[in-house]
Amino acid sequence: MNEPAAIRFFHVWDTYAKVVASNYMFHQELGVAVTAALRERFGDRPFSVLDLGCGDAATFAPLLQGFTLKSYKGADLCQEALDLAARNLGYLSCPVELKQADMLGELAASRPQDVIYTSFALHxxxxxxxxxxxxxxxxxxxxxxxxxxxxxVREEDESLAEYHSAYCDWLRGHMVELDSGEQDAICEHLVNNDLPEPCSLLQAQAQAAGLQRISLAIPHRRHSLSVFTLA
Structure with a gap:
């Protein structure tokens, strides 16, 4: 990777680390809900995990402490993020595999899993x-x-353009630990890349695929955890 690309990567990751540290995207509340769902379903039983769009695994890795894993496999398009994930997951005693791959490709190639997890990637x-x-x-x-x-997620009556506008307005008013350049960079990424759906559409797609939603946690109206299992 050339130096300018490296600088861009670590600048973006530093900004996202600030977002997580300040809990602007409600990672703490969502993490509590993820841990509760895993504990309720598996208790002390071991389970396998496929983490799609794992990034550096910095938010998910701590949630796995206290559980017994059969295996962990993470997939992400960014090799630099996977290098960081290897360090963040280093405490796991189970086999760990990290692969540079896209979500759908890795999901199609995967063996069956007990847990399929994805965080802020499907959109x-x-x-x-x-x-x-x-x-x-x-x-x-x-x-x-x-x-x-x-x-x-989008609100049920909210268009994509309305979502982009409202989220950027909310971001600028709430993510006060970020400077204006960092806020601008997030909004630029959001408008050019984010395609969130209403919760009802995601539930309908899941149901059509043979899945049923068993719980829904929404600590903020645009940030949610949906838990699905086979119908």
Whole structure:
């Protein structure tokens, strides 16, 4: 990787680290809900995990402490993020595999899993590919397993353009630890890349794929955790 690309990567990751540290995207509340869902379903039983769009795993890795894992596999398009994930997951005693791959490709290639987890990644896919994601997840989920989907969502009567505008307005008013350049960079990324859906559409796609939602946590109206299992 050339030096300018490296600088860009670590600048973006530093900004996101500030967002997480200040809990602007409600990672703490969502993490509590993820941990509760895993504990309720598996208790002390070991389970396997496929983490799609894992990034550096900095927010998910701490949630796995106290559980016994059969295996962990993380997939992300960014090799630099995977290098950081290797360090953040270093405490795990189970086999750990980190692969540079896209979400749908890795999901299709995966063996069946007890837990399929993705956090703030699915919204990058257009609507038809989200439906394909749910179909593939249903095929790759072991009986009794869980699909954990942490993501941003639109309100039911909100257009994509309205979402982009409202989220950027909210961001500028609430993410006060970020300077204006960092706020601008997030908004530019959001407008050019984010394609969130209403919760009802995601639930309908999951149901059509043979999944049922068993819980929904919304600590903020645009940030949610949906938990699905095989119908």
């Amino acid at each position: 990058h896919l257009p609507t038809p590919l989200k439906a394909e994601f749910f179909k593939a997840a249903a095929q790759k989920l072991n009986p009794g397993g869980l699909l954990l989907l942490v993501d941003v």
